[in-house]
Amino acid sequence: MSGRQSDGNDELLMKIVRTSILLWMSCILLFLSGCWDLRYLDKLGVVLAMGIDEDLSGKQKLQLTVQVVLTQNVAALSKGGGGGESPVTTYTDTGDTIFEAIRKMSAKTSRRLFFSHTQMLLISEGMSRKGIYPLLDLIERNPDIRTNISVAVTRGSTAKELLQVKTQMEAIPVIQILDMIEINQESYGMNYPVYVKDLIKTAGRGLMQASVPTVRMEGDKAKSNTSDNTSTIPAGAIPALTTMAVFRDGKLVEFLKPKESRGLSWLQGKVKNTVVKLACPESEGYLIVEVSNAHNRTTVRNVKGMPVVDITLSLIGNLQEITCPGIDVADEKAMDRIGMMTSEAVKQEAEAVINILQKKAKTDALGWAKEIYIHQPSLWRRIVPNWETEFPKVKHEIKCTTKINGSGIRSRSIVK
């Protein structure tokens, strides 16, 4: 009887001990895990874009401009009748690093700057030439800032000026630049969005060099940040895309020409949809082929101890415009011929970019080192120590095939 009694006591004791340990553990859990921070939504200055320029005074390394949403004006916008108040504003300050500049800005802002929704990073040409990796460390390191921020280089104007352009299509200016890059990729393929995380990957083992789209300002710079800019048709000044810029070791080396820029897109597999212009074979006028599907495959052969990069491009397209007579779209052979002409044109663009990268820029923005690493690891081991001198010597072969699927809802062109 007494034995059973003590058993009961032991059990009770065990239960108490177990419960208290559990309680203690859950208390610890409460305080030890994660970080949390109470931020009132209406006390935040949501930063949508950052722009980095050189410090003009020369005292410090950089000048940071942030584009902050003015939520009260966004509210006015959504209720109709905006009243001309801008939904965003910018703050600018200098510093040797970005974080320093951000914190210095608190002397000018009434709200805490909130970087979790930052969408765009503009870097001026000057800063890009000095090197972008020091600018990206904060974004990669800080848990509050995303790494899928779209990056662009500014040409001809500073990042600050571009962030201060009032835009017509989008109330929030940076959205205009951001969506512009995506739309361009989706319909012309000359530029494609590049994110901070992509650039950080290129900082790694040097298997691939960075390439970033470029933005410039088109129109009257002086009016760009006033409400006059949007009250006229067309707007006084608008941000516009130019071409991709290529980097070597994080430093800008070359702005590509339009043809080369799209060549880069072809080779990177970034083209979603684009148009290829062909001259009519027998008469004046043009054929426009819309390429709706592009697929590329890169392999590397080992030819006598030297890598040869094989690039296969397969495209699917449609005839969209015929401005010359005598093209019989019902003839399969004619279509095949147009396909071959398209392939040739695309191939030329690809050759152009390879040429400039190898001869002039001397930077492996195509990631060939990566391809060699994947396909010919032994070769890679041998030539990688002096890849910079080897890269211009690498031979390549491009094969391009195009299938023309259709010619729209009309057969013979009305052009005579």
Place this chain on the structure above:
Amino acid sequence: MFGDYLKGKSKSDSNNDKRSVRAEKHEQEGMNPFSNKPLSASLEQNMELLKRELGDASDIMYRNLELENADRTKLLIVYVQGMVDDDMMNEFVIKPLLSKLSSDQAESTSGKFLELMKSSLLPTGTVNELADWKQFLQKLFMGYAIIMVEGTDKALAAAISGGEKRGIEEPKTEMAIRGPREGFTESLRVNTSLVRRKLRSPKVWMEQWTLGEITQTPVCIMYVKGLADEKMLEDVRERLNGICIDSIMESGNIEELISDQKWSPFPTIMYTERPDTVAGNLIEGRISLLVDGTPFALIVPSTLNMFFQTAEDYYQRFDIATFLRMLRFVSFVIAILMPSVYVAIASYHQEMIPTRLLLKLAAQREGVPFPAYLEAFIMEFVFEILREAVVRMPSAAGNTISIVGGLVIGQSAVEAGIVSPAVVIVVSITAIASFVAPVYSLGIAARLLRFLLLFAASTIGFYGIGMVMLLLLLHLSNLRSFGIPYLTPFAPFKLKDLKDTLVRAPLWLMRERPQLLPSKNKIRQQTEIEPRKEPTQ
């Protein structure tokens, strides 16, 4: 099979009105001091005693009769006015007694007259012989007419109970688009008959109990013999036996007294107003408690899953029923979580929503004087006030409240910039979602939990929500309903029972009764029936 039925009936007849042992003891000590005394042979004395002990209550009627037989037998009829049917009283009690007796009937002596009445003079369905005051009082207040004969220390009780009661109407709290439209009423007999009409099997057994010392509420345990687990039945009986309380007004009283877990917002006993729900659950091997005076019957054991089922699920096509089931689960989650998720996002996790949504939310929050959590608390609270007001107020004022509530809270508060439109949207969606729960008691649980989660979200954001949800899961898996884990068939996992949870499998696939109940009789459909593709020749 029929033999069982007879045996069962006689058994339930013999201990007709079960009552808790403790209640009986209690009663003997205080409430009816004369109740265990025998009746007197003298009508005078009996009437005097009754009038004295019952305080000469004005609704108790005494009718003296003198018969035209040889002995000029004197009778006293006692009944409670309003509880007996007046027509039946005249037609089946007084008229037969006063009419001319046949010669041999007239010859009988007073000693045998009671027997004579019992056997041939009272044309009512039930006639009971009473020996003591206890039985006397019980029958009297159940609406029987009690007939005493001069010179006999026994009395007869004739079942002519009647009086005004509500008719069978559509169940007010459990509407169905398809399915029977009848609901329980306040009368126990009507209710048992409604179930009986659905289950015309001799296997449907009922046990009559009386609970509550003053209310003397008739309670009926209903089950299908052979499907309901005997051990569980014994458990139900034991728990009812443990009830020792002065009043049982509603089945809710019993629910609170016999449920496993006293400290939980979750109901572990389901209630329903629909006879078809009771019938369906009885067939699955569950036990139902019907209580006189309320249209709500209890069903045990109940699992969380049952609170998401409606009778209609089984009448609609299975695919639609499945969709509706999932809708209900999702709505329950919304009802619990929506305000707290909003608060967590607006106060801690602004990075988790798309930028444009964030800008919209921030724009709405602009100029609102309260922080998001306070705003949500205020709006939720105001909504609860509105909801309670709508339930309690006289129905004539209904429109006023909805106009004032809708306009003041929905529109003016937003226009004045005191609350943000987003919070109004969140609270409205939550409110609508909380009404999707088919059983009201689960909806109430969601209401309480919502505030708990709101508190957690406003102090530590999603982390708090996660913690509370975890605790909730622990709590739920700890709950039992009459020994059955509350989360069955999810935990413990019963694969076969999943066919009637988030999904409602086609009827031709539900061949077995739920595994969770320990009954041995599992097979619902003997043969493998599938819908025929073409008529067999």
